[in-house]
Amino acid sequence: MSTSLDGFDLVTPASLEEALGLLASDPAARPFAGGTDLMVQLEAGRLRAGRYVNLWDLAELRGITESPESVAVGALTTYTDIRNADVLAREYPLLVRAAEETGGTATQNRGTIGGNIANASPAADTPPALLVYDAELELRSTAGTRRVPYTAFHTAYKQMILAPGEIISRIRLPRRTGWLDYYRKVGPRRAQAISKVCFAGSIAMSGDTVADVRIALGSVAPFVVRAVQAESVLRGKSINDEAIAAAERALRSEVAPIDDLRSTAEYRLRVASNLLREFLSHSQ
Amino acid sequence: MPDRRSVRLTCTLNGRRLSLDAHPMARLLDVLRQQAGLTGTKEGCGEGECGACSVLLNGRLANSCLTPFAHADRATIVTIEGIASGDDLHAVQEAFLECGGAQCGICTPGIVLAAVDLLERTPHPTEHDVRAALAGNLCRCTGYMRIFDSVLEACRRLSASRA
Numbered sequence: 136m137s138t139s140l141d142g143f144d145l146v147t148p149a150s151l152e153e154a155l156g157l158l159a160s161d162p163a164a165r166p167f168a169g170g171t172d173l174m175v176q177l178e179a180g181r182l183r184a185g186r187y188v189n190l191w192d193l194a195e196l197r198g199i200t201e202s203p204e205s206v207a208v209g210a211l212t213t214y215t216d217i218r219n220a221d222v223l224a225r226e227y228p229l230l231v232r233a234a235e236e237t238g239g240t241a242t243q244n245r246g247t248i249g250g251n252i253a254n255a256s257p258a259a260d261t262p263p264a265l266l267v268y269d270a271e272l273e274l275r276s277t278a279g280t281r282r283v284p285y286t287a288f289h290t291a292y293k294q295m296i297l298a299p300g301e302i303i304s305r306i307r308l309p310r311r312t313g314w315l316d317y318y319r320k321v322g323p324r325r326a327q328a329i330s331k332v333c334f335a336g337s338i339a340m341s342g343d344t345v346a347d348v349r350i351a352l353g354s355v356a357p358f359v360v361r362a363v364q365a366e367s368v369l370r371g372k373s374i375n376d377e378a379i380a381a382a383e384r385a386l387r388s389e390v391a392p393i394d395d396l397r398s399t400a401e402y403r404l405r406v407a408s409n410l411l412r413e414f415l416s417h418s419q
Numbered sequence: 420m421p422d423r424r425s426v427r428l429t430c431t432l433n434g435r436r437l438s439l440d441a442h443p444m445a446r447l448l449d450v451l452r453q454q455a456g457l458t459g460t461k462e463g464c465g466e467g468e469c470g471a472c473s474v475l476l477n478g479r480l481a482n483s484c485l486t487p488f489a490h491a492d493r494a495t496i497v498t499i500e501g502i503a504s505g506d507d508l509h510a511v512q513e514a515f516l517e518c519g520g521a522q523c524g525i526c527t528p529g530i531v532l533a534a535v536d537l538l539e540r541t542p543h544p545t546e547h548d549v550r551a552a553l554a555g556n557l558c559r560c561t562g563y564m565r566i567f568d569s570v571l572e573a574c575r576r577l578s579a580s581r582a
């Protein structure tokens with residue numbers, strides 16, 4: 136049975152302009168996209184009452200556009216849209232993998248990438264892929280547009296640098312070549328499960344040394360993290376047992392998994408290390 | 420502070436245009452069952468995990484428990500009541516009868532819709548495709564094997580009728 140809707144409102148603006156105006160005029164108002172997270176919170180009695188601004192029909196926030204420097208993904212792009220986008224399959228396969236592993240068809244048809252980022256779950260599947268691809272977020276409000284690197288976006292559990300009245304409008308992925316990608320989500324069941332650990336990695340080799348590397352993980356810290364210390368340990372090295380062990384030590388020092396109902400801190404740490412080892416062994 | 424309010428929206432529900440009144444954040448599931456009187460759409464979990472509440476919203480599978488009424492505006496919605504044509508069952512429904520794909524039946528409307536959606540997009544699915552397409556639907560009775568058989572049988576029937 137549905138919960139009481141007293142004190143809740145969902146308004147549907149006709150344009151992005153109007154949506155930003157609504158969000159600016161009511162600092163407590165929050166954006167609403169596909170509803171796959173917010174409706175769950177509403178039903179559980181955990182959603183803050185107040186005004187929600189329905190972004191779902193705003194064409195300005197949809198679509199994937201390509202330029203020579205980057206591929207821009209509209210915030211309302213659904214997981215299904217991501218799965219169907221050839222350019223993402225070709226150049227950003229980890230994002231497509233993450234979309235495939237998020238929920239079932241019904242959730243993939245309605246869940247959006249912008250919503251997945253703004254919901255700020257440490258267990259979300261797409262953010263590790265975005266970190267690995269050096270994504271940049273385009274944020275919009277009535278004050279204008281600014282761009283921030285995604286690495287700087289999450290600041291603490293469920294905290295992010297979005298200003299009041301500001302929404303995520305686009306995710307920009309710089310174009311890249313010569314990288315080898317790796318993604319693995321470990322959960323209780325293959326489909327439709329929240330991850331215990333999600334690992335995304337990408338590596339560029341120059342001969343047998345690591346020219347550059349990106350490593351990002353979900354579910355091992357209060358927010359999705361990039362393992363910058365493990366990355367810097369690896370840069371310029373060739374991949375051998377010694378380098379792998381050093382990277383594992385660095386990784387263990389920069390993640391902070393917890394015990395919760397899905398898993399234990401110790402298990403998560405072990406899995407994170409093993410996934411790093413698997414990623415690096417694949418790259419040898 | 421916004422107060423209790425309802426909006427009137429028009430949609431096409433199982434081929435009929437109609438207007439409905441509800442709170443814009445009401446669950447489409449409740450509006451269908453209570454306002455439109457279509458109780459074929461079931462509630463299992465109410466949180467997007469079980470698929471019992473699946474409908475086709477603008478031609479795409481959606482969990483109606485997670486869909487706010489506002490998203491029904493000018494939408495085309497198909498529920499389980501809109502799958503058969505009159506007394507003629509859809510091939511998926513016939514296959515479920517034939518293969519024993521339903522037991523208590525709570526999951527069945529959602530699973531039939533997920534199967535119809537799959538066969539529209541992928542007329543010749545592999546068993547893997549069937550399993551992936553039904554990953555968002557939970558069944559507590561059948562153990563799934565007869566459900567997968569039913570979907571593959573429906574696919575054979577549809578191919579035979581097209582040939």
Ligand code: FES
Binds near residue numbers: 461464465467473485
């Ligand atoms: S009732 Fe909607 S997914 Fe379970």
Ligand code: FES
Binds near residue numbers: 558
């Ligand atoms: S037949 Fe009972 S839940 Fe599926």
